[in-house]
Amino acid sequence: MEALEAVILTIITASTPLLLAATGELVTERSGVLNLGVEGMMIMGAVCSFAAAYTTGSALLGILVGLYAGVATSMLFAFLTQTLMTSQVATGLSLTLLGLGLSGLIGEGFTGLPGVKLESIHIPLLTDIPFIGPILFGQDILVYVSLALIAAVSYVLFHTRIGLVINAVGNNHHSAHALGYGVIRVRYACIGFGGACSGLAGAYLALAYTPQWIENMSAGRGWIALALVVFSTWLPGRLLIGAYLFGTVWIMGLYVQGLGVGIPSQLLSSLPYLVTIVVLVVISGNRSLIRVNTPAMIGQPFAPER
């Protein structure tokens, strides 16, 4: 029972950053924008949150700074793609390259330093319930934030006016524009939301997952988050399931290694990447599944005719 509890706890830890980043990207893509810079925003969130938490000693401040770092980097992307109308694919790629480079430079002085750990909450009585307590009521705050966010996104996208506008902009920006909605403004906001979520994901990595700074510590999670959005076919519910499935795959490798089975550790480490490829193939190969929810305008720039 205790072993199972430990496994579930680590799965949650591995899934949360994926869920956070993918939630943000889902909203960005719903508005018709493909931001391939998730990895870059995430790693900037990680390094900035680590630096802030280390200097001030406050994990909460670290989270906040990580969030801002994500938003700030995403605004670079937004300015280029929305105002200067650059290619979204190329700009997203360059955001990732820039983020990886800049984070390496910022983080250099912090390598190997003991970080500030984001403490798990403890509710008397509730958290003390065996098994269920630590899993349901003993997580750190970002785990609850990630779950609340995906629930909120699901609600907003399908039950509110704002969601309707986002979907309209993502599915036909000319019609949305004709109806008087500010396409560019909506997209700026959605890109910013994506940046905030990626920043939080980075903060989670640097404050909760491994409370220290390691160069390239995002290890492709930003890219996997992008794949998760495809996996979810742009539906929040499936995104939640997908993130936890991938978190499980990520963790499984570690446990199998611990059992001392004669499988090379490198094969186990490559599992998340291989599974991502398989999942992309299975989902993308199914035309009808993909077509229903793919935002029709994804990746296309919007230039209002004046």
Place this chain on the structure above:
Amino acid sequence: MILRLERRSQRSTLMAFLSPLLAIGLTLALGAIMFVALGFDPGKALYIYFIEPLTSAWSIEEVVVKAAPLILIGVGLAVCYTANVWNIGAEGQLTMGALVGASIPIYFPDWQSPLVLLLMLVLGIAGGALFAAIPAFLKNRFSANEILTSLMLVYVAQLLLDWLIRGAWRDPDGYNFPQSILFEGWQVIPPLGDGRVHIGAIFAVVAVIIVAFMMGRTLRGFEIRVIGTSPRAGSFAGFKGKRVVLFCFMLSGALAGLAGICEVAGPSGQLQPHVSPGYGFTAIIVAFLGRLNPIGVFFAGVLLAISYMGGEAVQVELGISDKTTQVFQGMLLFLILACDTLIRYRIRLVSPGR
């Protein structure tokens, strides 16, 4: 004041030429600010970064050694991106080329013949090309996004190399270091002259010429350009988008594989856990900075090679982190994309209220 873009009636040729220069200028300006922020004399740092590598014979040779793989890979990626095919896994294809090519000296350490080197190069090319064919196949057959699959395969290739080099391929007399045996004789690419420059540099120049010819003068090049600008028009002309995807991936994979085996059989002389300092990713910047044009890629490759050298130089001479190299490279790509807007648009400042 509001920034407003006005579409030009046609692409500005002047701006197409000026935009990379403008981007380089802005990158240097931002770089100067970065050095001031880090507490260093910006003039001195920039001099050491970008001028000093060109002032001694030794460092010029080193620039050539670093430019060769960047140009090889960059030329292939330029073809891909022209066709709107997004191969960003060149780093993995490079690793795979290095790994497959190096299998010859590792399994036949005593075999010495010119054939060995030839076989290594051919296997390197084949390894890269076939590895690149995976995302192309997955895209054509299952419409799986090639950006994500090609990138995921980078991690897979690197982990495969890591596994081999810590296991079956480890040098038994290497004190448990994760590296293969040292290659020698015909297992190494002969240097040109007595320096570190080797025939990889010639491959790069030849690749530039061949690809420039292909893109400008052949039907295949025309097909790639048409599919890239308008897949619909291409299909009316009888061009097959899927064939272009496979061709572009395998071409760029082959060139990346060649770059990989040239690294291993050239400067390194053995298989190590990291075949390149990220040439496969830097080549993305090279391709864009070079306007997706083979000749442009050549100059861009040289510039980015200098930035690698400069990064090492400022670390040694001023104690500035060589991580600045990646920052420079990232900023450069970002700014080149921003400046490219000027090719298609005019920027006007309009006062609000019109």
